[in-house]
Amino acid sequence: MTQNYRITLLPGDGIGPEIMAVTVEALKKLGAQFDLSFEFVTALIGGSAIDATGSPLPEATLETCRQSDSVLLAAIGGYKWDNVPRAQRPETGLLGLRSGLQLFANLRPATILPQLADASSLKREVVEGVDIMVVRELTGGIYFGAPKGLFTTEAGEQRGVNTMGYTVTEIDRIAKVAFETAQKRQKKLCSVDKANVLEVSQLWRDRVNAMAPSYSDVEVTHMYVDNAAMQLVRNPKQFDTIVTGNLFGDILSDIAAMLTGSIGMLPSASLGADGPGVYEPVHGSAPDIAGQDKANPLAQVLSAAMMLRYDLNQPAAADALETAVMQVLDQGYRTGDIAAAGDQIVGCQAIGAALLKALD
Numbered sequence: 001m002t003q004n005y006r007i008t009l010l011p012g013d014g015i016g017p018e019i020m021a022v023t024v025e026a027l028k029k030l031g032a033q034f035d036l037s038f039e040f041v042t043a044l045i046g047g048s049a050i051d052a053t054g055s056p057l058p059e060a061t062l063e064t065c066r067q068s069d070s071v072l073l074a075a076i077g078g079y080k081w082d083n084v085p086r087a088q089r090p091e092t093g094l095l096g097l098r099s100g101l102q103l104f105a106n107l108r109p110a111t112i113l114p115q116l117a118d119a120s121s122l123k124r125e126v127v128e129g130v131d132i133m134v135v136r137e138l139t140g141g142i143y144f145g146a147p148k149g150l151f152t153t154e155a156g157e158q159r160g161v162n163t164m165g166y167t168v169t170e171i172d173r174i175a176k177v178a179f180e181t182a183q184k185r186q187k188k189l190c191s192v193d194k195a196n197v198l199e200v201s202q203l204w205r206d207r208v209n210a211m212a213p214s215y216s217d218v219e220v221t222h223m224y225v226d227n228a229a230m231q232l233v234r235n236p237k238q239f240d241t242i243v244t245g246n247l248f249g250d251i252l253s254d255i256a257a258m259l260t261g262s263i264g265m266l267p268s269a270s271l272g273a274d275g276p277g278v279y280e281p282v283h284g285s286a287p288d289i290a291g292q293d294k295a296n297p298l299a300q301v302l303s304a305a306m307m308l309r310y311d312l313n314q315p316a317a318a319d320a321l322e323t324a325v326m327q328v329l330d331q332g333y334r335t336g337d338i339a340a341a342g343d344q345i346v347g348c349q350a351i352g353a354a355l356l357k358a359l360d
């Protein structure tokens with residue numbers, strides 16, 4: 001029997017529409033093979049939403065997402081909106097989407113594909129075999145804390161303020177996701193914080209330690225974030241599952257991305273307690289290459305595979321999509337970001353065409 005799914009598409013800005021188009025075509029083809037019928041509804045977010053409606057996250061977009069089985073997001077932002085007031089910035093729309101759908105857990109897998117071990121800026125022997133899952137808290141921490149804003153000191157000087165705070169509830173629910181994730185992997189959890197300086201991090205560490213006895217099969221370690229950044233490039237194979245706060249996770253997952261060869265390869269799943277998840281690449285809207293058919297669509301495609309697995313419970317279709325990505329890479333197709341010396345570089349659309357062939 002055909003399974004029907006309503007999927008909200010948020011192409012956003014920059015390379016967003018290009019990588020989304022490739023992904024939608026692949027999903028359509030996959031649907032025909034696995035008896036899945038996708039109803040795609042496109043909605044506005046980010047700069048394109050500002051241009052059309054004046055808001056980076058129109059209420060109608062949130063509503064459309066809530067009424068969907070799942071949401072595929074590409075990326076938002078661009079030079080054009082870099083100087084608009086913060087409340088109307090594209091990035092504010094993205095944060096609003098995450099908090100509006102209560103997507104507190106962001107899973108960012110960084111896996112080195114053997115085909116791309118030479119595309120990393122690090123040596124093959126350092127990155128080969130790396131398989132890390134970054135579990136990033138997504139609706140708390142310094143991106144959401146109060147007070148925030150621009151204030152004037154008594155001396156009349158401007159002062160910018162953001163606040164990093166976590167409640168026990170916020171820490172416990174992301175730590176639970178991380179422990180459970182580690183249990184399904186190599187059972188090693190590294191919690192990353194800055195507990196040597198920040199009270200918020202000390203609480204984070206205390207809560208992770210308090211929960212550890214309930215997950216006695218998981219080996220727990222702690223690392224300061226500055227060291228974690230260094231260890232990720234020094235010896236990334238020491239990591240299995242990493243759990244960390246919003247800002248640290250944002251930064252560390254971009255570092256982890258470069259182990260894999262390119263940020264253009266890294267998918268993510270943003271999940272809440274219930275309701276649809278949002279599946280999005282780790283990268284941004286890449287305005288420097290937008291509209292030039294240079295974008296790597298594979299992080300977006302792999303995000304769709306995560307959607308099939310986590311939200312739609314279609315593991316066979318997810319496997320087929322991931323296998324097709326491997327085939328495309330095996331056949332030597334490379335966008336510029338994952339090309340090693342001597343590789344022939346193709347565009348986003350050529351990768352899309354190769355992907356459709358691989359799905360035949």
Ligand SMILES: NC(=O)C1=CN([C@@H]2O[C@H](COP(=O)(O)OP(=O)(O)OC[C@H]3O[C@@H](n4cnc5c(N)ncnc54)[C@H](O)[C@@H]3O)[C@@H](O)[C@H]2O)C=CC1
Pocket residue numbers: 015074075076077078079091094263264265280281282283284285286287288289294295296297299335337
């Ligand atoms: N989730 C989101 O929608 C995010 C949005 N942004 C926004 O994106 C805009 C650009 O931010 P940047 O800091 O430049 O980060 P970025 O991730 O967009 O780009 C960084 C570098 O990686 C390259 N790159 C990124 N994705 C690629 C892909 N799929 N294929 C090939 N190359 C790729 C870009 O060309 C650029 O050289 C900003 O407005 C930023 O706020 C940034 C990060 C996440």
Ligand SMILES: CC(C)CC(=O)C(=O)O
Pocket residue numbers: 091094095250282283
């Ligand atoms: C653009 C920011 C709001 C977020 C970001 O960089 C990310 O989620 O990776």
Ligand SMILES: [Mg+2]
Pocket residue numbers: 250251254282
């Ligand atoms: Mg980021």
